[in-house]
Amino acid sequence: AKGSSANGGLSSFPTIKSTHSLVAKHVTKEKWDKLHEHKTATSGFTLAKAIACAVEFDNQHCGIYAGDWDSYKDFSDVFDPIIQEYHGISADAKHTSDMDFSKITGNVNPDAPVHSTRIRVGRSIDGFGLSPGITKEQRLGVESLFKTASANFKDELAGTYYPLTGMDDTVRQQLVDDHFLFMSGDRNLTVAGMERDWPEGRGIFHNKDKTFLVWVNEEDQLRIISMEKGGDVLGVFKRLAGGIQAVGDSVKAESGKDFMLDEKYGYVHSCPTNLGTGMRASVHIDLPGWTAHGVDKLKARCEELSLQPRGTRGESGGQTGHTYDISNKHRLGYSEVQLVQTMIDGVNKLYEEDLELQKKQLEFPNIQSAHSLVAKHVTKEKWDKLCKHTTKTAGFTLAKAIACAVEFDNQHCGIYAGDWDSYKDFADVFDPIIQEYHGISADAKHTSDMDFSKITGNVNPDAPVHSTRIRVGRSIDGFGLSPGITKEQRLGVESLFKTASANFKDELAGTYYPLTGMDETVRQQLVDDHFLFMSGDRNLTVAGMERDWPEGRGIFHNKDKTFLVWVNEEDQLRIISMEKGGDVLGVFKRLAGGIQAVGDSVKAESGKDFMLDEKYGYVHSCPTNLGTGMRASVHIDLPGWTAHGVDKLKARCEELSLQPRGTRGESGGQTGHTYDISNKHRLGYSEVQLVQTMIDGVNTLYKEDLEL
Ligand code: ADP
Ligand code: ADP
């Protein structure tokens, strides 16, 4: 924690960055002046500590935490109105819990594609602080009490407590990946004070089958969890009821202590949004129809059904694919039985609607990019013929292929392939688009040529070239292409490439760095230095290329970062040669050797070849990259052309078969007078021809720039 938030004794009224938060509304100067010097009895908590997140971040809705039960009472001038507004309850409302599962009607439809069900509640043991304020001694006290108590659990609930301290890291990561364990590093929890002394005093209890679990000293002292594969929400709720009872009874027997239970606010949690039941009952369910219809619309529909959608990697994790975490929205103002009933009913409704939406997807879409090649070539007739087809390798559809043209109004091309099959199965659409885009005839054939000895000359050494980069894309046969590739295939490409890359020799030798687990400052530095791709491009997202991000992605590079391979970005592999200065010929030579090494090594390890199509050359996910997939660029200063006008430079590049870009990547935009100048064509010319065109064109632009 930084700034005033860390300084519990600071007396001046703080600047609350989350200006639209409930804290900003209800922590007035007057209340601050009255309360800011007070320290709670149990854990010495202050109002400054409570509102640290609202002060530090600009994106908080609520923005306040309690450090002990006292906080809710001592700072009630602040907490009461926030709690009432957040939960929509009146000042005199009282909470009643009800875990009587026999009152539940029905269950989630067994036909619904539910992967798993999980219900959790939070519980706090009286006499100890809550995570944001709990002292070190209290935290260890909670852990030791729970550990002793948990030894009494019987039958299905019996299990073992595993402290985080000393846990093997592969075991820990596996528990996280399998959705059983929390992890550290959440910025909210850190600023709220919940990661002090990490990982001491934290741990997880679970039974043999990992269907009954208790998290110790994460956001709450205890999170009691029941979960299992499939959609038997009622069964999971039953086990939870028994589990809560067992924890409560056993803690009471060992210590005489009860759970903190407030007359108005129910079970006490560190976050006021969890007050009441502290219950979140969720299913992980596939909703492909809703995904196609739009995630924003799904959110609005969930709101109507009193549900909350999340991504499946936890609250801060984000959405991937068409699987969602759907849970009850409310915690307070309803009993546990009511909330589970609402969840069951709502999930059944969403599933029914999803089937309808899937049907609707077969209707001819409204293509927003009205001037795109997709709009021209995806006629109603072709749509009706192809819309039901699913490709063999990646299960790709025409709807997925044209998602960008449908969703955005600014696409020139607007189509992607999800596997090599897509180009063949949807050839009625792809063929005319490819021919028109690249200006080739229907019977054209592609021939590659990487023989660098055929190049004449080089870029003028006097030209102010900062750096040179040439990349190609390559796809390994048998796996899908990024827009359609399955999770397993993506991991297969990564693992094959990783093994293959260990064979690279001499200048090409290097290391593969997966994106998962990469240190954030290292990652950002690689992006800033133009070596690494990043996520968040809206085209790539809508095209399906950011599913399961960042899993399976990574970057290989040699020691000098002159030879690099991007794994599972827009293409399975992007092979790159780059260096400072303008020695285009040298960069091309290294690239030729690099492509050869990747191809040979992949072949040796797997027997697989690069996808190479007779007509379309090397297969890429974007048809605009077909052929060579090569972009040879220099970053060059053109102050004369900048003064003369960027539009004129664009027109001149067109004449020279070049393409100008900004220097922050395709979607990045232009800054100053430095341009990324590259070959315009990919297909219809060999690699040697394209590099020659680039060298000659850059020399011409440089000469003209001096004149200008
Ligand atoms: P909480 O509200 O309990 O803090 P999070 O959204 O932070 O929940 O998720 C905690 C963990 O539980 C994550 O690993 C998440 O993937 C997992 N999880 C949540 N719901 C389910 C479910 N229905 N099935 C499987 N795992 C789940
Ligand atoms: P691509 O066509 O390979 O997808 P982008 O325009 O998206 O290329 O750029 C990818 C990254 O490569 C960006 O960080 C960009 O700045 C960098 N880059 C491109 N050309 C050069 C060059 N000649 N010198 C240095 N970096 C470059």
Ligand code: MG
């Ligand atoms: Mg959480």
